[in-house]
Amino acid sequence: MAGTARTALVVSAHSADFVWRAGGAIALHAEAGVAVTVICLSYGERGESAKLWRQEGMTLERVKTERRKEAEAAAAHLGVADIQFWDLGDYPIALTQDSLFRLVDVYRALHPQFVLTHSERDIYNHDHPAVTDFAQHARIVAQAHGHNPGQKVLGAPPVFLFEPHQPEQCGWKPDVLLDITAVWAKKRAAIECMAGQEHLWEYYTRVGQQRGAQAARNSDRKVVWGEGYQAVFPHVVERLG
Numbered sequence: 001m002a003g004t005a006r007t008a009l010v011v012s013a014h015s016a017d018f019v020w021r022a023g024g025a026i027a028l029h030a031e032a033g034v035a036v037t038v039i040c041l042s043y044g045e046r047g048e049s050a051k052l053w054r055q056e057g058m059t060l061e062r063v064k065t066e067r068r069k070e071a072e073a074a075a076a077h078l079g080v081a082d083i084q085f086w087d088l089g090d091y092p093i094a095l096t097q098d099s100l101f102r103l104v105d106v107y108r109a110l111h112p113q114f115v116l117t118h119s120e121r122d123i124y125n126h127d128h129p130a131v132t133d134f135a136q137h138a139r140i141v142a143q144a145h146g147h148n149p150g151q152k153v154l155g156a157p158p159v160f161l162f163e164p165h166q167p168e169q170c171g172w173k174p175d176v177l178l179d180i181t182a183v184w185a186k187k188r189a190a191i192e193c194m195a196g197q198e199h200l201w202e203y204y205t206r207v208g209q210q211r212g213a214q215a216a217r218n219s220d221r222k223v224v225w226g227e228g229y230q231a232v233f234p235h236v237v238e239r240l241g
């Protein structure tokens with residue numbers, strides 16, 4: 001992965017978040033030849049698997065197995081190059097120092113062109129902002145010259161924050177609208193892999209339509225489907241137009 005390969009890193013708290021929030025970006029860049037790594041820090045087995053828990057005799061291990069299968073199937077639709085499941089638990093997620101350094105190693109192995117992770121606030125879900133802090137902390141450690149000297153230090157990949165479930169309540173405001181019209185069919189196919197959260201399929205289809213309409217209004221493009229992101233750092237550009 002090192003060297004001239006184009007890579008991107010997606011850090012997802014639970015095993016379905018990358019689908020709702022970044023499936024379009026993943027498919028779009030995968031089609032363009034970017035090797036996208038998705039890290040699911042947990043399966044969302046306790047907090048984001050309500051439908052599975054309603055089945056008779058369900059166990060934690062069976063929920064994890066189902067969620068993993070769903071996420072792998074979704075990742076295949078999106079063209080993910082590498083999906084990893086770290087099984088750190090959820091509600092609450094256990095973000096240990098060992099796992100922080102493990103993520104630092106991923107940054108230094110990939111040197112991603114960009115990073116996607118959760119919003120900085122989420123009053124409905126404390127795992128999500130904990131993961132945002134974790135992903136950014138690992139990025140900063142990967143930039144530190146004194147950490148594992150001899151390795152190539154990470155540059156400054158831009159970080160874009162996922163749209164949370166209720167953006168207004170989380171202080172999240174998109175400043176990037178991505179045109180995902182060309183890959184919407186892949187995102188919808190990935191969404192439909194998430195059998196454990198079928199109640200969200202139409203919700204995130206509406207979100208895609210809304211962001212698409214807003215992207216069209218903010219450009220001269222015929223955008224139908226979109227994804228919103230909030231950039232953490234200033235955009236560094238060579239020209240303004």
Ligand SMILES: [Zn+2]
Nearest residue numbers: 013014017048
């Ligand atoms: Zn989640």
